[in-house]
Amino acid sequence: MLDATRVREDFPILATGSDGRRLIYLDNAATTQKPRRVIDAVRQYYESSNANVHRGAYALAVRATELYEAARERVAGFVGAWGPESVVFTRGTTEAINLVATSWGRAHVRAGDSVVVTAMDHHSNLIPWQLLCREREATLRMVGVTPEGAIDQDDLRSALARGPRLVAFPFVSNALGTINPAAELVRMAHEVGAAVLIDGAQAAPHLPVDLQALDCDFFAFSGHKMLGPMGSGGLVAKPALLDAMPPYQGGGEMIAQVWDDRATWNRIPHKFEAGTPNVAAAVGLMAAMDYLDGLGRGAVAAHESALARGAIDRLGELDGVRVFGPRGDRSGVVSFVFGGIHPHDLATIVDQDGVCIRAGHHCAQPLMRRLGVPATARASFYVYNDVSDIDVLIGALRKAAALFRVSV
Amino acid sequence: MSGALAELYQQLIIEHSRSPRNQRAVAGANRTAEGINPLCGDQITLQLRVEGDRVADVGFEGSGCAISKASASLMTGAVLGKTLAEADALFEQFHQMVTSRADAPVSDAALGKLAALAGVRAFPARVKCASLAWHTLHAALAGGGAVSTESATE
Numbered sequence: 211m212l213d214a215t216r217v218r219e220d221f222p223i224l225a226t227g228s229d230g231r232r233l234i235y236l237d238n239a240a241t242t243q244k245p246r247r248v249i250d251a252v253r254q255y256y257e258s259s260n261a262n263v264h265r266g267a268y269a270l271a272v273r274a275t276e277l278y279e280a281a282r283e284r285v286a287g288f289v290g291a292w293g294p295e296s297v298v299f300t301r302g303t304t305e306a307i308n309l310v311a312t313s314w315g316r317a318h319v320r321a322g323d324s325v326v327v328t329a330m331d332h333h334s335n336l337i338p339w340q341l342l343c344r345e346r347e348a349t350l351r352m353v354g355v356t357p358e359g360a361i362d363q364d365d366l367r368s369a370l371a372r373g374p375r376l377v378a379f380p381f382v383s384n385a386l387g388t389i390n391p392a393a394e395l396v397r398m399a400h401e402v403g404a405a406v407l408i409d410g411a412q413a414a415p416h417l418p419v420d421l422q423a424l425d426c427d428f429f430a431f432s433g434h435k436m437l438g439p440m441g442s443g444g445l446v447a448k449p450a451l452l453d454a455m456p457p458y459q460g461g462g463e464m465i466a467q468v469w470d471d472r473a474t475w476n477r478i479p480h481k482f483e484a485g486t487p488n489v490a491a492a493v494g495l496m497a498a499m500d501y502l503d504g505l506g507r508g509a510v511a512a513h514e515s516a517l518a519r520g521a522i523d524r525l526g527e528l529d530g531v532r533v534f535g536p537r538g539d540r541s542g543v544v545s546f547v548f549g550g551i552h553p554h555d556l557a558t559i560v561d562q563d564g565v566c567i568r569a570g571h572h573c574a575q576p577l578m579r580r581l582g583v584p585a586t587a588r589a590s591f592y593v594y595n596d597v598s599d600i601d602v603l604i605g606a607l608r609k610a611a612a613l614f615r616v617s618v
Numbered sequence: 619m620s621g622a623l624a625e626l627y628q629q630l631i632i633e634h635s636r637s638p639r640n641q642r643a644v645a646g647a648n649r650t651a652e653g654i655n656p657l658c659g660d661q662i663t664l665q666l667r668v669e670g671d672r673v674a675d676v677g678f679e680g681s682g683c684a685i686s687k688a689s690a691s692l693m694t695g696a697v698l699g700k701t702l703a704e705a706d707a708l709f710e711q712f713h714q715m716v717t718s719r720a721d722a723p724v725s726d727a728a729l730g731k732l733a734a735l736a737g738v739r740a741f742p743a744r745v746k747c748a749s750l751a752w753h754t755l756h757a758a759l760a761g762g763g764a765v766s767t768e769s770a771t772e
Contacts, residue, residue, distance in 0.1 A: 552683035554658050555627070558741060562623050571659045584659045584681045613627050614636075614684070 212505060212513040214596035220245040220501075221594055234565040234599045239384045239412060239543050239572075239590035241434045244498075248437055251497035255490045263489055264463060264480070274489055281492035282479070288499045289410075289429065290420035291446045298445040298452070298479040299487055303411040304334040306430035306445035307378075309482060310407055311338035313455045314428075315376070318405070321347040324374040326366075326404070329355045329580055330383040333573040335409040335430075339378060348375075355580060359386040359535040361395070370398060376405045381413035385572040385588065386535035387518060387543035389417070396426045405451070411435055415592070416514055416541050418507045427451055433491065437593075438498035442491035445482070452478040459484040502593075510593055514542030517591040521600050528607060528618045534581060542591035545572070548607060549616035553587040559613060560606035567603070626737035626744070627684070630692075635684035640694035644677040653680075653754030655746055655767040660686045664754045671701050678754075683747050685738060690751035692731055702759060708732070709752050716745050 218224045218232075221243050226232040235243055261271040263278045283294045291297055300306045315338075319325060325339050329352050336352075343350040351369045354362040361379065370377070377399035381392050392408060399406045407428040413419055415436030421429050428451070433442025457464055457475055461484035466474040475481040502510060521544045525531045530549040548556060553569035560567055568588040571578045578584060589603060611618045647665035654661050660682035667675040676698055678690045693712075697705040711728050712735075720739040738748045746767040757765040 554660075554683035554744070554747065555685070558626070558744060559623065562620050570657065575659070578659065584661065613623075614632060 212509050212593060214513070214594055217505070218594045220247065222246060222249070224594055231564050234563070234595075234602050236589040236591065236595065236599065236603065237566045237568050238415075238592035238595075239435070239588065240568055241440070242415065242437050242592055243594065244439070244494075245437055245501050247501050248439065248494045248497045252439055252490045252494040255493045259493075260490075262486055277493050277496075278487065278489045281496040284496045284499055285444060285446070288419075288503075289414060289431070289446055290422050290424075291429075292422060292449055295478050296446055296449050296452065298447070298482040299442070299492055300430075300444050301441050301488070302432035302434065302443035303332075303409060303430040304432075306428075306443065307335055307407065307409065308338045309445055309458045310428050310430075310447075311342045313458045313482075314405070314451065315339075315342040316346070317454075317456055319343070319346045319348050319375050322349075324349040324351050324369075324372050326351045326353060326369045326374045326377040326399075328353045328361050328366075328379045329576050330359070330361070330386060330388065330574065331378065331380055331576075332384050332409060332411065333575070334411075335378050335380060335407075336576070339376075352576065353379075355386075355577065358537070359383070359388045361388075361390055366395075366398065370402045370404070373402050374399075374404045376407060378407040378409065380409040380411070381419075382416065382541045382543075383535070383574075383577075384412050384543065385545055385574045385577055385586070387540040387545070388536050389413075389539055389541055392426070393424050396424055400425070412541060412543070415502075417511050421446060433495040433498065436495075436498055437501055438495035439488075439491040441488045442495040449478060452482070455482075457484070458482050461485045463487075505593060511541075513593065514591050515540065517595055517597070517600065518542045518544050520597055521589055521591070521603070524600050524604050525607075528604070528611070530616060530618065534586060542595075543588065544590070545586040545588045547583055547586055549611055549614065549618065551610055551614050551616060553585045555614070556587045556607065556610050559610040560603065563602055563606040563609070565599075565603050565606050622737070622740040626741060628734055628737065630731065630734045631684060631688040631737075634688035634691040638678075638687050638691035640677045640691065640698070641679060641687075642677040643679065644675045647675075647677075649758045649762060651754045651758035651762050651765060653750050653757065653765045653767070655682075655686070655750050657746070657767070658683070660747060660750055662686070662690055662751055662754050664690075664751065664758050666755075666758055668702065668759075671703070673697050673700055673702070673705055678751065682750070683744075685735070685744055685747040686750050689735055689748045692735070693751045693755060696730065696732055697755065705755065705759065709756050712752050713749065715739075716748050 261274040263275040410431040414431040429446040434440040464484040534545040557569035644665035649666040662680035
């Protein structure tokens with residue numbers, strides 16, 4: 211069991227203020243707060259180890275390089291990757307998916323081919339494929355979502371029957387909290403010869419992830435959603451695929467030899483890391499992974515899941531609440547609408563009680579259209595939240611109802 | 619409840635958001651524009667029938683938060699029957715009001731009921747909700763088309 215009260219002590223931004231109030235941060239699907247350990251790691255890196263990596267002959271540069279590569283190994287271990295060479299550091303999930311759509315996509319997707327995404331994908335796992343398919347005159351096939359918030363298996367089978375080049379889906383939905391049966395989906399896609407990209411932005415922070423067991427081809431994640439610094443994250447891919455892919459961006463670091471009119475490429479993963487990387491972010495991410503492992507990732511998943519169930523129960527006490535997504539097993543994301551009050555008004559009103567919730571389309575406009583709502587309110591929980599946060603949220607929602615004269 | 623929140627969600631705003639005026643299609647409309655706020659998904663379609671240089675009728679349809687709905691409702695009431703030059707002047711005055719500092723004085727004489735929306739100034743994230751309808755009006759009178767709060771300067 212997680213003791214959220216003790217966990218909060220590690221997060222400076224969550225400290226109780228002089229007015230006796232504290233931040234009730236429930237927008238963790240957007241980004242997470244940072245423990246002192248991560249903040250210290252970033253500061254210590256700049257105070258004692260900062261140099262450019264992979265090129266200096268002096269001890270300081272060697273130390274920076276060693277830290278950066280240690281972070282890479284740490285990521286590989288954290289997600290059960292095929293080895294450190296399968297980890298490409300990026301600014302986050304979005305850049306990782308764009309890398310695959312641009313590099314792998316242009317090399318493999320031709321006119322008349324199809325690429326499959328789902329109606330619960332975040333725009334970051336949709337727009338790169340839209341761009342690719344437009345450019346290649348390929349078909350983008352969006353698989354539907356059931357009323358319970360699961361990927362529609364019949365629709366998926368029909369999309370797979372066409373023999374797509376690639377299937378992309380989110381491990382965990384950022385708008386619904388659905389935990390997709392990733393291993394099963396990977397197996398189905400591989401059976402028809404499709405490559406698989408998993409958007410792991412909402413999975414890596416919350417669930418134990420074992421990519422070798424999942425057997426997906428590409429996995430994208432963001433460090434800032436798992437207690438790490440903004441600008442940290444990566445693409446994790448099977449080494450043979452990375453090896454065969456053309457470069458994404460050109461520049462320093464990604465080359466082996468350069469002539470006037472041509473060049474050869476560095477070995478993977480460096481071939482995909484043009485320019486000076488965000489070493490401090492990688493070092494901070496390493497500290498975040500240490501912190502999460504210290505809490506226990508099974509315990510983290512159980513804690514969030516219990517909070518989500520508790521929040522759904524408490525929301526059910528209010529008349530006029532509609533909660534989206536699965537009723538059973540789910541991650542710590544709870545999307546809802548309430549009393550005909552627009553989610554933006556709800557978010558502004560509960561903010562007065564120090565409660566941060568998200569309102570809007572959650573970068574999933576196709577999903578919102580299917581749910582028949584322009585926007586939802588979303589509370590998403592993490593390691594420092596507990597039932598007292600849910601109490602404050604419910605109290606704040608009652609105030610919103612009073613303001614709008616909605617009976618609850 | 620904080621004073622700023624009470625100011626934002628004052629009676630007139632709540633009332634107009636729950637029972638918006640002129641939320642309807644306009645018969646014989648000859649000016650139209652669509653406005654969206656991509657950050658939150660608010661969407662408004664504004665129709666006007668301009669006769670001579672006057673706004674003979676105006677109506678809006680769409681979905682949005684209480685602030686954007688109330689603003690559209692109040693706006694349609696304010697510009698109905700006005701000349702195009704008067705409507706344009708109101709647009710400028712409203713724009714100036716919502717983008718001014720939260721403690722700047724508001725001219726009730728010029729703005730009338732529209733002054734009720736001055737409360738958004740204390741909530742920078744909500745200013746675009748209040749101005750969506752007005753930018754859409756501006757686009758409709760300038761020839762129609764689509765307008766996005768993300769291409770407006772606020």
